Amino acid sequence: MNHYDIIIIGAGAGGGTVAYSLAPTGKSILILERGGYLPKEDDNWNPDAIFQGRKYQIEEKWLDRDNESFLPQAFYNVGGNTKVYGAALQRMREEDFGEVKHQGGVSPAWEFSYQDFEPYYTRAESIFKIHGQKGEDISEPPLSAEYPFPSLPHEPRIQEVADDLQKLGLHPHHLTLAVDRNVKDPENSPCICCATCDPYPCKLDAKMDAQKACVDPATDYDNVELKINAKVTRLFTNDSGDRVKAVEVEINGSSQQYTADTFILSAGAINSAVLLLKLKSDKHPQGLANSSGMVGRNLMLHNHSAIIAIADRPNLTKFQKTLGFNDFYFGSPEHNYPLGQVQMTGKSKWNRLADFSPDSVPKATLEYMAEHAVDWWLTSEDLPNPNNRVLVTPDGKIKVDFTRNNLKAHQDFVNMWQGYLRKVGFFLFLVKQVPLSAVWHQVGTCKFGSDPKTTVLDLNCRTHDLNNLYVVDASFFPSMGAINPTLTIVANALRVSDSLKESLR
Ligand SMILES: Cc1cc2nc3c(=O)[nH]c(=O)nc-3n(C[C@H](O)[C@H](O)[C@H](O)COP(=O)(O)OP(=O)(O)OC[C@H]3O[C@@H](n4cnc5c(N)ncnc54)[C@H](O)[C@@H]3O)c2cc1C
């Protein structure tokens, strides 16, 4: 069959969620995913393979603003980037939906309020089996329900650090996590709380990534078909240029075409923009869906820093990513501007520390440091700027023309957090601001809004220019707070799916 009711391009967080949500409608759905299934194998949990070997990352080279090439830390496979994500899924704060003044500028308001998104967040948390404790997080927005599962307890060293920081007046909370863990009966739990979750794939299929939570349940339906290793290269429009009629797909070296009534683009914020920008024609001289000239613009990536903090006390924790702090999300007594969120990362192995240290540091020293380290991840908001953009060069390469902003707030935050950690016994810090290649939190290249002159998508994420083309990945964000993006991508995709269900009746 070459004609479907709906074609979805990309089986990651956004595309997977729409497939999951629309599967029960009985409509014929084709999902086209350029990658394959990520294999379950020993290397899934092998730090050498993951860090030094770049295993599972793409081999494409992209260009930065100076045309220097770099290898992006990106993943093409069923489940998209969520296959390796840290599974800390969070709601944006209520205030993030309004205008927020930052040290480096203004984070614009959404045309929706938090309350509009709240029911979809609740559904998303149920689908992704979120573990958490309502009422702990000082910046938590109003929740209409408890989290579906209890929070994962801290291991002893992390509990100790949480207690020490609480004594300084801070408010520790348990991170809201998407793992299939039976907290009450750990011996019979799919998730074993291993030491290799963030940023590794799960060898036991116990991480609630987009494949497990959405794509696998969707493809259980007879009306849903998934083609893997199927890279979409073109979209064809009708003669008047206001509808997409077909996609061209490269499958195993051959080119195929499929037609549909509705097309859902969800190739990730960078690749969705790339695909649209490549499709220039008489009817669409700036690229498909780009009459506003905004496709590819307003890329945001977050300002992230890792802090590996070393103390005398050993840290024997296996599953470390349980603790977070949002005391400084909106500022601090010394800073009248937002700083960001603190969360843990996966426990560092010496291999990861090698990335932070000169080559001359011996392995034994790195191992000692890793054994005594507690690993923090600080995220601050970056602000939408039309000049931060994804481009396609004349020879077809992806260019990420990006200059970081709001950096003073981030640097203040990193310095201040080290000050707190010093007070609770940490004395040595390896700090690294995450480079451009870490495009993990890419959002914002096809912003949504009601004005077709300044936005690419309408408020239902349908392109203003083509009446059967939707974009449901992370491209739609007008601003992103300092919150991990995936739960908002999923919530939005559920919202768009509901409006699609209405129109498909
Ligand atoms: C190491 C790491 C850790 C992370 N940790 C977290 C975390 O703890 N919490 C959180 O909220 N987020 C986290 N993220 C971010 C999260 O993974 C992304 O926000 C999310 O996956 C984005 O969803 P998406 O639908 O926009 O894109 P993706 O999930 O990346 O999906 C895009 C899909 O489209 C496919 N595709 C691309 N081009 C084409 C094409 N031409 N044809 C067909 N298919 C195509 C890709 O292969 C991919 O499967 C992390 C990411 C990484 C890499």
Ligand code: SF4
């Ligand atoms: S912590 Fe759980 S979900 Fe994460 S990789 Fe280990 S077993 Fe899988």
